[in-house]
Amino acid sequence: MPSHLSADRPAPQPPERTAVDALISRTRLLRGDVDAVRRDTSVMDDDPQLRWQRALCELAVHQLDDLGEHLGQLRDGIPHQVTAEGAAEDxxxxxxxxxxxxxxxxxxxxxxxxxxxxxxxxxxxxxxxxxxxxxxxxxxxxxxxxxxxxxxxxxxxxxxxxxxxxxxxxxxxxxxxxxxxxxxxxxxxxxxxxxxxxxxxxxxxxxxxxxxxxxxxxxxxxxxxxxxxxxxxxxxxxxxxxxxxxxLPPWRGSLPLPGRGASGLDIAGRYLPSGSSDLIGGDWYDALPLPDGGTMLTVGDLTGHGIPATSAMAMLLGALRGMAVAGVGPGAVMGHLNQLIECSAQPALGSAVCCRFDPASGTLVWAQAGHPAPLLFRDGVGRPLPAPDGVLLGATSGVTYEQDQVDLLPGDVLVLHTDGLTRRSDRSTDPDMLLGLAPRLARARTAQECVRTVVEELGTAERLDDACVLVARVEA
The missing domain is CATH 3.30.450.20 (PAS domain)
Structure with missing residues (x-):
């Protein structure tokens, strides 16, 4: 039997696509040449050597067909990782x-x-x-x-x-x-x-x-x-x-509050997906008219993505709405949400801001849990509100969340957002990205125009995470 030198070699690293295309072309040419030799081979019935030569040509054609198929799979990106079970079988x-x-x-x-x-x-x-x-x-x-x-x-x-x-x-x-x-x-x-x-x-x-x-x-x-x-x-x-x-709120754009002007706020919000649409996270925003005539404003963000994050977000937002309607203050709301996460079957971490606005006094009472502070824009200048103490939801138990109070004036614009809106490629946040919009927000006549301005400036860039923005404009 004719001998043959070993063709086994260590597997090389996956080449570039252009290199694979070149190999495929060379394989096809070689396959055609071998096939031509096979057709030209004259087989004599009584000559085993010639039969063996023809058989080798047949074998080479099959080998080249297999090689061409494998190179095509490599070029087309067919998965090559082998499961543990497959590796054991091999x-x-x-x-x-x-x-x-x-x-x-x-x-x-x-x-x-x-x-x-x-x-x-x-x-x-x-x-x-x-x-x-x-x-x-x-x-x-x-x-x-x-x-x-x-x-x-x-x-x-x-x-x-x-x-x-x-x-x-x-x-x-x-x-x-x-x-x-x-x-x-x-x-x-x-x-x-x-x-x-x-x-x-x-x-x-x-x-x-x-x-x-x-x-x-x-x-x-x-x-x-x-x-x-x-x-x-x-x-x-x-x-x-x-x-x-x-x-999330069924309204898109401005919040249709009953008795326009009764709440003293013009409100609009928007959810902004991440640059990768696959990353549906636990961000939320909400504005809810309360039985006493006030308005609850909130934004928040839970860690994770997909169904676990959105289901946990639904649980927290439902609890938050219920406590707000029951008259629970923002600081106590944060404390109860922290306990709820701690008792949950799927613990998580989250940040949130909860505000309660009283239109009669123009007072905003708010609390935060490791979340960016609301931004207050007044007379064409923006600044973050001094944040009361509050740690991330789910970080530790037995925490007391402080709350603070600020008086809002007609024409003031309050911007609540999740950190995905101002997160940069190095994963740090830059609140100045929003503060720089102060002149344009001062010229806006409605909360919806303010949201549109924010989205035009920050909503079109590819973000690492999803984000929410909620704007409340104090009416005269």
């Missing part, structure tokens, strides 16, 4: 294969003589079947006994077509080894005719393609897993969006 199956070495160590030849019942196997074929040469080769009648039951009809059909109809053999089947292992073999062959044109024997080349098929199976399974995960991620994203839209 390790176990590799142990049952011939030792790594030359390509020909996984290729063997056989000839079954129909006139003398003689069977000739190459040494490599004995190794592939896991048999000792002294045990003898398998006849065509014995060969199906080592195949998986479901593959036996395929082999019978291929052999029959070859011997009866003179058709070439080209197919795959799986064999069981004496140690319980399994291999996948690719078989190509053809009938050998006598002088009268009758089939005298059948000659075949069998190639062990176990590793190749297993690799294809793992790639296909990984691709299917990635597709299922992508579908699950889309479904979760859709559910998170629907939950968020169901919980």
């Amino acid at each position: 390790t176990a199956a590799t142990a049952a294969e011939p030792a790594a070495g030359s390509l020909l160590s996984r290729v063997g030849s056989a000839e079954w003589n129909l006139l003398t019942d003689e069977v000739s196997w190459s040494d490599e074929l004995y190794r592939i079947f896991g048999r000792e040469p002294g045990t003898g080769a398998l006849s065509l009648d014995e060969l199906p006994s080592v195949l998986l039951a479901e593959d036996q009809p395929l082999l019978t059909s291929m052999v029959t077509d070859c011997l009866v109809d003179g058709r070439p053999i080209d197919g795959e089947f799986r064999i069981l080894l004496s140690d319980g292992g399994m291999r996948t073999l690719h078989m190509t062959g053809e009938p050998v005719l006598d002088e009268e044109g009758c089939t005298a024997s059948m000659w075949a080349v069998l190639r062990d393609v176990s590793r190749l098929r297993r690799g294809q199976h793992i790639v296909g399974r990984t691709r299917d897993t990635a597709r299922r995960r992508e579908q699950m991620a889309r479904a979760e994203h859709r559910m998170a969006v629907e939950l968020q839209e169901a919980v």
Whole structure:
């Protein structure tokens, strides 16, 4: 049997796409050249050497087809990571294969003589079947006994077509080894005719393609897993969006307060998604008319993304609304929300601002939990309100949240926001980004115009996180 130098090499790092395209083109050209040699090869019935040369050409064509397929998968970005289960399967199956070495160590030849019942196997074929040469080769009648039951009809059909109809053999089947292992073999062959044109024997080349098929199976399974995960991620994203839209205020733009002007506030808000639409977080904003004629204003942000964050946000916002309607002050509201997070089955961290505006006195009472302070714009100048003490929600238990009070004047603009609005690429926040809008906010006639100004300046940039902005303009 001709020898062949080992073609095994350490796996290189994934090349650039242009390099992969060049390799694909070279593989196609080489495949065409080998195929031309195969077609030009003249096979003499009584010349095993020429039959072997033709079989090698057939094998090279199959190898190049496999290579072209693998390069195409690499170019198209098919997932290549192997799961722990797949890696275990690969390790176990590799142990049952011939030792790594030359390509020909996984290729063997056989000839079954129909006139003398003689069977000739190459040494490599004995190794592939896991048999000792002294045990003898398998006849065509014995060969199906080592195949998986479901593959036996395929082999019978291929052999029959070859011997009866003179058709070439080209197919795959799986064999069981004496140690319980399994291999996948690719078989190509053809009938050998006598002088009268009758089939005298059948000659075949069998190639062990176990590793190749297993690799294809793992790639296909990984691709299917990635597709299922992508579908699950889309479904979760859709559910998170629907939950968020169901919980956040149904109004878009200005808040339609009953008895326009009775609350003394013109209010508008907006939710701004992150630069990646997949990151639906736990940000919220809300404005709620209260039974005593006041108005509750709040913004907040919970850690995390997806359904866990939006469901936790829904729980907190519902509790906050209930306590505000019941007349609980902003500081006490923060304390109760902290306890609620602490008792939750899924603990989280969050920041929040809660304000209560009394239109009769023009007083704003507010508290915060590790959140950026509201910005007050008056006479074309903006400044953050001095923040009362308050730690992040969920950070520690038994915390008392202070509250502060500020008098608002007609024409004042109050801006509440989550930190995603002013977060920079280095993940720091820059409140000056909003304070610089003071002249434009002073010229705005409505809260909705103020929100539009903020969105025009800060809402179009790609953000690392989602954000909310709530604007309250004190009316005369």
